[in-house]
Amino acid sequence: MATPLLAIENLSKSYGDVQVLKGVSLDVHAGDVIGIIGRSGCGKSSLLRCINGLETIDGGTVNLHGEFIGRVPHGSGWRHQTERELIDLRARIGFVFQQFNLWSNKTALDNVALPLVRVRKKSWAEARETAAEMLVKLGLGDKTASHPSELSGGQQQRVSIARALVMKPELMLLDEPTSALDPELVLDVLKVLQDLVAEGMTMLCVTHEMGFIRTFGSRLVFMDGGEIVETGDPRDVLSAPKTERLRSLLGTIQH
Amino acid sequence: MQFSFEFVLETLPALIAAAGVTIRVAAITIALSLFFGTVLTIVRALKIRPVNVAISIYISFIRGTPLLVQIFLAYYALPALGIRLGPVTAGVLAITANNAAFMTEIFRGALASIPPGQIEAAASLGLKPRAIWLKVVLPQLYMRSLPAIVNECTIVIKGTALLAVITVVEVFRTAQQIGSSSFRPFETFVAAGIVFLGLCLIISQFGLWLERRFALRRGT
Amino acid sequence: MIDPQVIIDHWPYFAAGIWMTIQVSLAAIVLGFMIAFAVALLRTSRFRLLRGVASAYVEMLRNVPFIILLFIFFYGLPFSGIRLPEQVAGTIALSFFASAYYAEIIRGAMASVPRGQVEAARAMGFTYGQILRDIIVPQMWKFALPPMAGITTMTVKESSILSTITVAELTYQGIIVQGMTFAPFEVFFAIAALYWIFTAVLVRLFRIAECRVGSAELAAAARSPVASKYLTLEARP
Numbered sequence: 001m002a003t004p005l006l007a008i009e010n011l012s013k014s015y016g017d018v019q020v021l022k023g024v025s026l027d028v029h030a031g032d033v034i035g036i037i038g039r040s041g042c043g044k045s046s047l048l049r050c051i052n053g054l055e056t057i058d059g060g061t062v063n064l065h066g067e068f069i070g071r072v073p074h075g076s077g078w079r080h081q082t083e084r085e086l087i088d089l090r091a092r093i094g095f096v097f098q099q100f101n102l103w104s105n106k107t108a109l110d111n112v113a114l115p116l117v118r119v120r121k122k123s124w125a126e127a128r129e130t131a132a133e134m135l136v137k138l139g140l141g142d143k144t145a146s147h148p149s150e151l152s153g154g155q156q157q158r159v160s161i162a163r164a165l166v167m168k169p170e171l172m173l174l175d176e177p178t179s180a181l182d183p184e185l186v187l188d189v190l191k192v193l194q195d196l197v198a199e200g201m202t203m204l205c206v207t208h209e210m211g212f213i214r215t216f217g218s219r220l221v222f223m224d225g226g227e228i229v230e231t232g233d234p235r236d237v238l239s240a241p242k243t244e245r246l247r248s249l250l251g252t253i254q255h
Numbered sequence: 256m257q258f259s260f261e262f263v264l265e266t267l268p269a270l271i272a273a274a275g276v277t278i279r280v281a282a283i284t285i286a287l288s289l290f291f292g293t294v295l296t297i298v299r300a301l302k303i304r305p306v307n308v309a310i311s312i313y314i315s316f317i318r319g320t321p322l323l324v325q326i327f328l329a330y331y332a333l334p335a336l337g338i339r340l341g342p343v344t345a346g347v348l349a350i351t352a353n354n355a356a357f358m359t360e361i362f363r364g365a366l367a368s369i370p371p372g373q374i375e376a377a378a379s380l381g382l383k384p385r386a387i388w389l390k391v392v393l394p395q396l397y398m399r400s401l402p403a404i405v406n407e408c409t410i411v412i413k414g415t416a417l418l419a420v421i422t423v424v425e426v427f428r429t430a431q432q433i434g435s436s437s438f439r440p441f442e443t444f445v446a447a448g449i450v451f452l453g454l455c456l457i458i459s460q461f462g463l464w465l466e467r468r469f470a471l472r473r474g475t
Numbered sequence: 476m477i478d479p480q481v482i483i484d485h486w487p488y489f490a491a492g493i494w495m496t497i498q499v500s501l502a503a504i505v506l507g508f509m510i511a512f513a514v515a516l517l518r519t520s521r522f523r524l525l526r527g528v529a530s531a532y533v534e535m536l537r538n539v540p541f542i543i544l545l546f547i548f549f550y551g552l553p554f555s556g557i558r559l560p561e562q563v564a565g566t567i568a569l570s571f572f573a574s575a576y577y578a579e580i581i582r583g584a585m586a587s588v589p590r591g592q593v594e595a596a597r598a599m600g601f602t603y604g605q606i607l608r609d610i611i612v613p614q615m616w617k618f619a620l621p622p623m624a625g626i627t628t629m630t631v632k633e634s635s636i637l638s639t640i641t642v643a644e645l646t647y648q649g650i651i652v653q654g655m656t657f658a659p660f661e662v663f664f665a666i667a668a669l670y671w672i673f674t675a676v677l678v679r680l681f682r683i684a685e686c687r688v689g690s691a692e693l694a695a696a697a698r699s700p701v702a703s704k705y706l707t708l709e710a711r712p
Contacts, residue, residue, distance in 0.1 A: 052598055083603065091600035101595035105613045114609060119600045160595075167599065258554055319628070319671040321635035324646060324663060331659035335477070409538065416540035420639060427543055434550075441550040448539045448547055455538035 005030045005065060005202055006051070006171055012059035013046055020046045022226040023060065028171070028204065033197050035213030035234060036206045038223035039249060044206045047223070048173045051204070052093045053086040064089060065170065091119050094164030098176040100156040102148040102163075108135060108155075109144035112163045120167065134162045138192055154185030158192055165196075172196070174205040210250075214238055222246045262442040263449070266433055270443075270450045273429035277415045277454070280347055280425065284411050287351045289404070292358030296366065296396070297388060299359070310359070317356035323417050325349045330421045346418040354411055361407070365399040366392070398469055405462030409455040416451070426450050481658045482665045492648030493669060495562070499644055500631045502566045507573030507630065514578035515585065529578070536575035541633045544572055549640055565637040573630045580626065584619035585611050617689045624681035628674040635670070645669060 006028035013021040020043045028034060036044045049055040050070060051062055057071040057080075069089050071078050102111050112131035116122045122130075135144055138158045148156050157177055164172060177193070178186040190212055196203065197216045207213065213220055213234045220234040224245050230237055241247045299307055317325070329352075330345035340348065369392065377391045397404070419428035430447035434440030482489070517529035536544065548568040552559060559567075588611050596606045638647035649666040653659050685691065 054594065054598055083597075087600045087602060089600075090598060093598075095595070095598040097591060097595060097598075099591050101589075101591035103592050103595070103610055104589070105610070115599045115601070118605045118609065163599075315675075316667070316671060319674040320667040321632040321646065321670055323635045323638070324649070324667050324670065327646075327649075327659070328663045328667065331653065332663045333660075335658070335660035413538075413540040416542050417636070419542075427540070430543075431546075441547065441554065444543055444547045444550060448535075448543050451540055451543060452535065452538045456534075459538075 002029060003066075004028055005032075006204075007063040008047075008051070008060070009063070010060035011047070011050060011057060011062065013043075013050055013055060014058055020226050021050065024223075024226070024228055025060075026221065026228065028202060030202050031200050032219060033203045033217045034205065034219045034221055035217040036204065036221045036223060037208065037210070037213070037249070042223045043226040044223050045175050048095075048175050048204060048206060051173060052090050052095055053081065054095075056080050064092065087119075091115075091167060092170050094167060094169035094172040096157070096160055096164055096172065096174040096177050098180050100148070100153070100160045100180070102156055102160055104148050106147070107144065108140065108146050108148070108151065108159045111148070111159055112166050115163060115167055130166055131162070134166045135159070138162050139188070152185055153181045154188040157181065157185075157189045161189070161192055161196075170202065172201055172203045174203060174207070176206050176208070178207065178209060210238060222249070224249075259439065259442055262437070262439050263446045266430070266443050266446040267449065269433060270426050270429055270446055273424065273426045274450055274454065276423070276425040277412060280343065280350070280415050280418065280423070281408070281411045283347055284350045284354055284415075285408055287347070288354035288358045288407075288411075291351070291355040292362055293393065293396075295355065295359045296362040299363070300366075314356045314359060317353050318360075322349070322353055322414055323420065325353055326417055326421060342418065342421045342423045346415070346421060346423050350411060350414050350418075353414070354407060357407060357410075358404070361400050361403040362396055365396050365403075368399055369395050401466055401469065402462065405458065405465070408458050408462070412454050412458065413451065416447075477661060478658060479661060481652075481656045481661045485652045485656065488648045488652050489645070489665065489669065491643065492645035492666075493673070495642065495644040495648075496631070496634055496670075496673070499562065499566050499569065499637060499642065500634050503569035503573055503630055503634065504627055506567070506570035508577050510570060510574035511577030511581055514574060515581035518578065518582050519585070533575045533578055536572055541569070541572050542636050542639060544568060545636060545640065561637075561640045561642050565634075565640055565642045569630060569634060569637065572633065573626060576626045576629070577623065580619050580622045581615070583622075584615035587618040588614045617685070620681060620685045620688060621690050624678055624685075627681070628677055631674055631677065632670065 004027040006026075008024060008026040008028075011021050011024040012019065020041075022043075024043070024047060026034075036047070038044050046055060050057050053070045059071075061071060062069045067089065068081075070081055070086070072081055072085075102108075103114070106114060109128055109131050112134055113124065113127035116127035116130060117124055120127075132141070132144055135141055138161065140155060140158055140162070143151060143155060143159075148159070151159065157180075161177070174193070178189050181189065186209070190209065193203075193205070193212070194216060205213075205217075217234040220230075220232060220237045221228055222230040222237065222241075222243075222245075229243055230241065230246050237246070238250065241250060295310055299310060326346060326349040329349035330340065330342060333340060333345070373391055373395070374387060377387045382390070415423075415425055416427040418425055419431065422428070424432075426447050430443045431440075434443035437443065514529050514532060517525045518533070520526050520529075545565065545568045548571070549561070549564050552564060592610055592614075593606055596610055601609070634644055635646040637644055638650060641647065645666055649662050653662045656662065
């Protein structure tokens with residue numbers, strides 16, 4: 001078996017007394033498209049946020065291409081990485097938020113160009129050119145000069161994906177990318193994600209879009225109470241859930 | 256000369272004694288401002304155009320001009336109009352006039368935050384305006400304004416220091432006197448600063464205590 | 476009897492006073508704001524010691540009357556061997572005073588910038604300095620400007636206290652003219668009117684700036700208790 005792109009081993013995380021991740025282990029190989037489902041509070045968002053160090057890890061490890069993220073060996077024990085150390089690693093991972101989180105004081109073009117200028121140290125001219133190309137590719141060529149407040153939810157999310165893609169990440173983390181969208185706008189974003197899958201992007205996607213996962217996902221992970229309860233090929237897991245918890249979850253979601 | 260912390264401590268008792276004047280002036284001022292602020296708020300609610308315009312001008316003047324100048328007006332300028340006031344009286348007048356304006360503005364904000372439904376309920380129960388004011392509006396007004404009123408109290412306390420300029424013997428003036436006779440002005444003023452720090456912190460803590468005590472009753 | 480001629484005759488004094496007040500106030504506002512920015516950053520530092528120092532600084536400057544702070548600074552300077560002209564010392568003291576109030580406004584305004592946008596930048600590998608420069612500072616003005624108007628007028632009014640260390644600003648000139656003319660009512664009323672105009676102009680300028688930066692939409696939306704916690708941090712206008 002090839003070494004995984006991302007190896008999560010025994011990951012634990014608590015907020016005060018509440019343990020939201022209880023020893024989660026997951027291997028992600030290049031080209032995998034993993035859908036993570038579960039009820040709210042099961043830890044799926046925390047999992048994603050631990051992977052790129054937005055949250056600190058209390059136990060276990062996260063390994064990107066052999067490099068530890070967030071919690072690194074230190075002498076005979078472990079220590080947390082500082083924000084400075086996380087910068088390079090974060091630049092290699094794309095993160096798409098449920099609430100888009102576009103920078104409202106910048107145009108769509110500059111939202112996509114800014115990371116290239118600041119993190120990749122490119123010139124504004126070069127960055128804007130690359131950004132424009134990416135926005136055209138995602139069907140937003142006429143919106144480059146618009147501010148986020150002038151864009152629909154679906155357009156904002158696509159800009160947000162463009163912003164993440166333009167950094168050429170090795171891995172994309174998507175935290176419920178379509179949950180904040182009106183139903184008619186969801187398809188636009190799913191179309192973009194579909195193209196990403198076709199290009200071979202490695203993706204971890206927390207979502208409720210079962211249809212998308214069944215068609216395009218390579219693996220489905222069901223989390224409950226901070227643990228991975230079921231995992232496998234999406235078509236198998238969705239048509240024949242093994243646990244009662246998953247069955248009841250699927251009962252409440254259209255799929 | 257070297258800075259002497261012992262001297263700071265030595266002067267503290269004298270300054271704390273002088274704080275008695277500060278506290279007395281502040282207390283009278285705050286009481287009067289609360290009273291006049293309330294009166295002005297009720298008058299404003301009557302919505303008599305010329306009166307409200309006058310009140311607005313008054314508030315704008317107070318907010319737009321320095322307290323020191325207002326104090327000079329009360330002490331030096333009023334005699335020109337035939338009103339001769341002693342330093343303490345002039346001081347109380349000036350700071351009260353100053354504070355009442357801000358109290359009125361605070362009350363205006365608090366008034367706007369009272370749910371109108373409460374007034375309507377009281378009115379439909381047949382309560383007379385006087386009763387509505389006394390039993391429904393004012394208690395809520397004061398409770399909602401409490402943090403701002405406490406803040407105003409610290410502002411009044413700090414304002415009394417300016418009365419030294421018109422010869423009122425409170426903390427700052429005492430510090431000036433001790434400072435010049437002892438040739439240690441720095442230490443004395445540091446001590447004065449400590450006294451005010453103490454007074455203001457005590458007031459803030461008291462305010463927090465009051466808020467906590469009334470928090471249960473508010474239920475908003 | 477009240478005689479406005481007195482004011483007109485001594486106009487040069489008032490003009491000089493206004494000019495000095497403007498210089499002192501503007502310098503104190505700019506310097507105070509810069510100091511405040513540093514203090515605000517310290518207040519949100521990861522290190523408890525820095526946070527504590529910044530908090531103590533703010534508490535001390537806000538709970539002591541400015542006149543006493545001024546005298547402490549002025550009489551404390553000789554100890555450190557520095558001799559400054561009154562105007563400079565007074566302006567610096569006023570800057571520190573103003574900074575304690577501006578710092579709280581800045582801190583609140585920075586925290587009011589939507590956290591998600593800050594997080595997105597973090598997730599992309601921005602340094603904190605870059606986040607401040609590109610996202611927080613550009614967006615904090617619509618939160619900061621309304622309370623800043625109040626603190627700025629407060630600073631202009633407190634500048635009158637510099638008259639007590641013989642800085643020749645407007646109030647001092649008023650005292651001088653009063654001493655020459657024995658017309659306290661006319662003189663102090665004129666002084667008051669001049670301050671009144673100055674502060675009114677300042678407030679107007681802030682309102683214009685607030686419009687350009689979008690504070691109005693904010694005021695309408697932010698009737699929430701959380702928002703007013705940040706929006707009412709000023710001493711008062």
